[in-house]
Amino acid sequence: MSVLELLASLPALAASLRSTQALRHSTALAYFPAIIPYLSTSSPLTGDYNSLSKVLAIVSLCNCESEETQTLSHNLGLHELVPRVIVALIENPPSKATISDNPEVNDIFTKCVKQCFSVLSNMTTQSPHTPSIVSSLLTATPTLTTLVCEVQISAFLTETTKRAIMERAVALLQNSILSHPAVLLQINSDRVLTSNILRLTLPTSTSGDSEPDSLTNWIRMFLASVVATEGGFVTMWKSVDSKDELVTPEQIILLHSLYTHTDTAMGGATSHAFMTPEFLNILTTTFVGLPSYKHAVAPSLIPLIATVLGIALGATLDDGCHARITKEYPDLLATAVEYLSGDAHSEVKISCLRIITNLLHGNAEVREALPKEYIYAVLSSTNAAGLEDVTMREWAVVAIREITTNSERNRDIIKDLEKQSEGKLTPVT
Numbered sequence: 489m490s491v492l493e494l495l496a497s498l499p500a501l502a503a504s505l506r507s508t509q510a511l512r513h514s515t516a517l518a519y520f521p522a523i524i525p526y527l528s529t530s531s532p533l534t535g536d537y538n539s540l541s542k543v544l545a546i547v548s549l550c551n552c553e554s555e556e557t558q559t560l561s562h563n564l565g566l567h568e569l570v571p572r573v574i575v576a577l578i579e580n581p582p583s584k585a586t587i588s589d590n591p592e593v594n595d596i597f598t599k600c601v602k603q604c605f606s607v608l609s610n611m612t613t614q615s616p617h618t619p620s621i622v623s624s625l626l627t628a629t630p631t632l633t634t635l636v637c638e639v640q641i642s643a644f645l646t647e648t649t650k651r652a653i654m655e656r657a658v659a660l661l662q663n664s665i666l667s668h669p670a671v672l673l674q675i676n677s678d679r680v681l682t683s684n685i686l687r688l689t690l691p692t693s694t695s696g697d698s699e700p701d702s703l704t705n706w707i708r709m710f711l712a713s714v715v716a717t718e719g720g721f722v723t724m725w726k727s728v729d730s731k732d733e734l735v736t737p738e739q740i741i742l743l744h745s746l747y748t749h750t751d752t753a754m755g756g757a758t759s760h761a762f763m764t765p766e767f768l769n770i771l772t773t774t775f776v777g778l779p780s781y782k783h784a785v786a787p788s789l790i791p792l793i794a795t796v797l798g799i800a801l802g803a804t805l806d807d808g809c810h811a812r813i814t815k816e817y818p819d820l821l822a823t824a825v826e827y828l829s830g831d832a833h834s835e836v837k838i839s840c841l842r843i844i845t846n847l848l849h850g851n852a853e854v855r856e857a858l859p860k861e862y863i864y865a866v867l868s869s870t871n872a873a874g875l876e877d878v879t880m881r882e883w884a885v886v887a888i889r890e891i892t893t894n895s896e897r898n899r900d901i902i903k904d905l906e907k908q909s910e911g912k913l914t915p916v917t
Contacts, residue, residue, distance in 0.1 A: 571631075
């Protein structure tokens with residue numbers, strides 16, 4: 489079939505493709521060989537966006553029908569061709585004169601760009617060729633990073649259109665991970681790509697009167713997959729790291745994703761595959777560095793890090809993990825006690841009690857060397873007033889139970905402290 493024959497048959501074909509799977513399958517086998525030369529030439533840039541849109545719709549509909557059609561499109565190099573079409577479109581938008589003569593051209597043009605990203609996303613959905621396609625998109629020119637940057641800097645596309653296009657780009661990554669989790673390490677290694685995606689997350693409204701847009705929801709799903717995959721959090725964290733900052737803006741977004749993931753992944757019975765020693769090292773290093781971190785975001789980071797670290801230390805980890813952590817990070821207990829003794833919010837204090845409790849569990853050496861002032865800080869927490877502090881008192885009692893387990897020394901210290909307090913502390917022994 490020639491390109492001219494392809495274009496002539498588009499109206500009837502596009503209208504009937506949605507009818508049966510068999511028709512889409514046979515169409516892919518018959519038309520894909522003609523679609524490739526059409527997209528390879530300058531035809532898409534002649535201004536006939538209607539034809540290009542129909543061609544892209546055919547590709548999108550037919551590509552996922554079977555492994556046979558997926559293999560055909562892969563062997564024909566469609567995954568390498570579509571990115572070049574995207575760049576060509578973005579760099580050669582319709583002129584103002586063309587839009588003035590036909591205002592609909594603008595809508596059809598932007599539809600074509602969106603469709604190109606949809607085609608790429610569909611190509612990575614449940615396809616045996618996903619790893620190869622993702623590798624090509626990340627390394628072959630133009631890379632997916634280039635496409636994302638081209639979209640972001642385009643003066644022609646509106647912000648709403650840019651977010652709609654990026655939604656398809658993130659869907660591509662999410663579909664790739666779901667099909668083949670191993671590709672996540674490839675994706676995370678691209679600092680510019682991950683940074684762009686993380687920065688596109690819209691902050692949650694503090695007033696509660698607005699909902700996140702579709703792109704933000706896709707990014708959250710993508711980040712949930714990152715967090716739940718072994719090595720995912722660590723590799724993405726490193727890809728957006730900075731030697732000049734304790735935490736980068738992108739890492740804060742990643743931490744928020746981890747925070748929302750804690751109830752199901754770390755607090756529940758799901759897999760702890762992402763809970764590696766390196767993961768715990770990252771959380772600990774950040775928490776210990778917070779007291780001296782003078783950035784404006786520090787106050788909001790404290791409850792975030794403290795909560796995640798407290799839960800992480802209580803999750804199932806390798807034997808001897810707590811002993812290793814306290815040895816490698818001698819300031820960890822001191823930092824937790826500092827926040828516990830200060831004017832931090834009760835949420836932070838609860839998390840610090842959780843950190844202390846989990847660090848002491850099965851850690852007899854640290855328990856026996858616990859300074860008296862640390863024990864006093866925990867004991868004082870049992871006297872917290874107010875209904876909101878009930879949980880804090882409960883965790884304080886749990887922490888004291890851990891402090892006194894198999895420790896005559898610590899039990900004696902607590903008895904002395906209770907006598908010295910003249911009734912100001914609630915007896916817990």
